[in-house]
Amino acid sequence: MTSDTSKPTIAILGYGSQGRAHALNLRDSGFDVRVGLRPGGPTSIKAAADGFAVQTPAEAAAGADIVAVLTPDMVQPQLYREVIAPAMREGACLLFAHGFNVHYGQIEPRADLDVVLVAPKGPGALVRREYEIGRGVPAVYAVHQDTSGRAEQLALTYCAGIGGARQNAIRTTFKEETETDLFGEQAVLCGGATKLVQAGWETLVEAGYQPEVAYYECLHELKLIVDLLYEGGITRMHEFISETAQYGDLTRGPYVIDDHARAQMKKILTEIQDGTFARQWIAEYAAGNGNYKALKQADLEHPIEEVGKRLRGAMKWLEQPAPQPAAAPA
Ligand code: NAD
Ligand code: MG
Ligand code: MG
Ligand code: MG
Ligand code: MG
Numbered sequence: 406m407t408s409d410t411s412k413p414t415i416a417i418l419g420y421g422s423q424g425r426a427h428a429l430n431l432r433d434s435g436f437d438v439r440v441g442l443r444p445g446g447p448t449s450i451k452a453a454a455d456g457f458a459v460q461t462p463a464e465a466a467a468g469a470d471i472v473a474v475l476t477p478d479m480v481q482p483q484l485y486r487e488v489i490a491p492a493m494r495e496g497a498c499l500l501f502a503h504g505f506n507v508h509y510g511q512i513e514p515r516a517d518l519d520v521v522l523v524a525p526k527g528p529g530a531l532v533r534r535e536y537e538i539g540r541g542v543p544a545v546y547a548v549h550q551d552t553s554g555r556a557e558q559l560a561l562t563y564c565a566g567i568g569g570a571r572q573n574a575i576r577t578t579f580k581e582e583t584e585t586d587l588f589g590e591q592a593v594l595c596g597g598a599t600k601l602v603q604a605g606w607e608t609l610v611e612a613g614y615q616p617e618v619a620y621y622e623c624l625h626e627l628k629l630i631v632d633l634l635y636e637g638g639i640t641r642m643h644e645f646i647s648e649t650a651q652y653g654d655l656t657r658g659p660y661v662i663d664d665h666a667r668a669q670m671k672k673i674l675t676e677i678q679d680g681t682f683a684r685q686w687i688a689e690y691a692a693g694n695g696n697y698k699a700l701k702q703a704d705l706e707h708p709i710e711e712v713g714k715r716l717r718g719a720m721k722w723l724e725q726p727a728p729q730p731a732a733a734p735a
Contacts, residue, residue: 411562412435412436413436413469413470413471413498413559413562414436414439414468414469414470414471415431415436415437415438415439415470415471415472415563415566416438416439416440416441416460416465416466416468416472416473417431417438417439417440417441417465417473417475418440418441418442418462418465418466418472418473418474418475418476418484418489419441419442419448419474419475419476419477420440420442420448420449420451420452420475421448421475421476421477421529422528422529422530423475423502423525423529423532424440424448424473424475424476424529425448425451425452425455425529425533426525426529426530426532426533426536426567427473427475427502427529427532427567428452428455428457429455429533429536430532430533430566430567430568431563431566431567432457433536434565434566434567434568436566438457439457439460439464439465439468439469440452440457440458440459440460440465441459441460441461441462441463441464441465441466442459442460442461442462443461443462444459444461462484462488462489462492463488463491464492466488466489466492466493467492467493467494469493469494469497470498470559471497471498471500471559471563472489472493472497472498472499472500473500473501473502473563474489474499474500474501474502475502478503478505478506479686479687479690481501481506481511481512482506482511482512485506485512485514490514490515493515493518495517496517496518496519496553497518497519498518498519498520498521498553498556498559499514499518499519499520499521500520500521500522500523500559500560500563501520501521501522501523501524502522502523502524502525503522503524503582503583503586504522504524504549504578504579504580504582504583504586505583505587505683507520507522507549507579508579508580508583508584509583509680509683509687511687514549514550516550516552517552518550518552519548519550519551519552519553519555519556519559520548520550520556521546521547521548521549521556521557521559521560521563522545522546522547522548522549522560522577522579522582523544523545523560523563523564523567523569524544524545524546524582524586525542525543525544525569526542526543526544526545527542532567532568532569535568536567536568539571540568540571541567541568541569541570541571541572542569542572543569543572543573543574543575544567544569544570544572544574545574545575545576545577545582546560546561546564546569546574546575546576546577547560547576547577547578547579547581547582548560549579557576561574583677584674584677584678587677587682588673588674588677591673591677591682592670592673592674598627599704601661602623602624602627602709603707605619605622605623606619606620606623606624606709609622609623610708616708616709616712617712617715617716620709620712620713620716621716624709624713625716630642630646633645
């Protein structure tokens with residue numbers, strides 16, 4: 406046991422989108438951070454270049470008070486069984502950034518461990534960038550198992566260390582985080598948004614409009630609208646768009662998100678709640694991801710991507726992160 410419970414030693418397993426951001430933020434917050442990666446693996450060079458002493462996942466897990474499992478969800482069950490469970494010290498804390506494997510019974514943690522969730526509601530690059538400018542990406546946290554009596558405190562300490570508690574950190578459950586996260590990315594943020602963009606673009610192009618004009622209208626401008634939603638909700642958007650746009654929004658939006666679309670959203674949610682989606686994804690991964698890879702390739706080869714690549718080539722600034730305010734807002 407470590408004597409200083411306010412600064413636990415933390416092992417970060419995986420150095421991808423979330424792993425890198427968590428490791429850098431926690432180190433900058435004063436924690437002793439060890440990164441556990443497969444020797445010679447694709448991201449171990451990156452972690453070493455960032456100044457971390459890279460250990461094997463087993464070494465990192467053995468020496469830590471908190472072990473954060475930030476590898477892809479589908480590799481976590483085997484990693485837990487073969488490496489993490491045998492290595493972790495008695496009474497240590499196992500931490501996830503998504504509740505999938507615990508909620509769907511793919512990982513059944515050792516009974517002596519604390520088991521918590523700290524899930525930033527944003528991609529890793531933003532978790533790092535917001536931290537660097539003194540802000541934070543909102544996070545939710547949960548406790549699945551509390552053997553030490555201080556599991557919630559450990560989750561909150563970690564949450565603060567990555568900058569997630571600078572926002573309103575909300576307590577949730579593994580079930581709620583898993584089901585809402587999957588629903589959000591499937592129906593709205595990723596699946597819903599990209600299919601909306603592609604279908605809108607195809608509708609204009611099939612009707613004979615220029616693909617470049619359709620790209621600006623259906624993809625590029627979406628950021629400007631989302632920025633307004635992010636800053637001030639739908640109220641803010643209405644303040645900035647024209648009356649004509651507002652009238653079109655209010656009367657035509659429901660043509661697209663009609664009763665059928667709402668019924669499909671309910672179907673998505675039901676398949677998440679009853680485990681259909683999880684079983685399908687686990688089986689797909691076990692079978693070598695053939696269907697997943699084919700679907701992804703079709704997305705990458707969609708003609709909007711070719712048009713976008715050309716147009717973005719003329720907007721070099723898009724490759725840089727947006728300029729940040731000199732001082733963080735109070
Ligand atoms: P990622 O795919 O970006 O990175 C995975 C890392 O794990 C890489 O460093 C990879 O080399 C390493 N890795 C892969 N297999 C490994 C193995 N067998 N042993 C050790 N290391 C291995 O992953 P990610 O998108 O950051 O996701 C990590 C977790 O965070 C997941 O639980 C995910 O659901 C959750 N999450 C992700 C995001 C996001 O924006 N990407 C947001 C919230 C939560
Ligand atoms: Mg999410
Ligand atoms: Mg997710
Ligand atoms: Mg317009
Ligand atoms: Mg207009």
